[in-house]
Amino acid sequence: MSASLETITISVHPDLPSADAQRSLASWLRAEDRLRERVTTTPPDGMSADRTDVLRVAVDDAGAVMVLVQAIAGWLTHRREDVTVQLGRPGWSAELDVRRARDMDQVTALIEATVGAVAAEG
Template sequence: MPASQETITLSVYPDLPSADARRSLGSWLRAEDRLREKVITAPDAGATDVLLVAVDSGGAVMVLVQAIAAWLTHRREDVTVKLTRADGWSAELDVRRARDMDQVTALIEAAVRAVADHQPSVETNDR
């Protein structure tokens, strides 16, 4: 990944009408020292907000991966996190009641590695 920052958009589905899942993920990411100043909430084209995370080659991508993986393993309900890059690339992480941190981390690492490497779209699912 180039030294310059790139923004990854995170969408959470299903996001409850009160936006609890997105707020929960945003709070979780902001608890990480290396992400605290890099996570913002912004409106998307639809009726819900998304999280924008600025990442760079300084390790923020791996911190993001680990933080999302930890958040997913603590979710009780089914949830999908969609990562999107400005050039249109996206990956969906569909995790059903995640219990295995290594499995969740592997799924997210594959998606973020594809974002960092600017590879074609990848969709990963764990059911």
């Protein structure tokens, strides 16, 4: 019996236009074997279909969630600008305001706490 899929949505809001940041994060996540086929891009509600401002990542177990957390943390520590990352699923969302992150352990801990809160709500 397979585990059920949970979809976590991710949006990025840097000071600069977000399209490049979204493409960058999507590419970074797809570099992970466990996430490669699980990352999709969709426009936010009410936006045109050519916008890809929301990432959706399907996770089915704690291992996939940890890969997602570590991948986001790695991406954040390589960013040069300030970013706000929003994570969520239906009925729940959280916002991470990251200012030029350089300490991957701190970023990972912050994301783990957020994703843990998402899982606890489910």
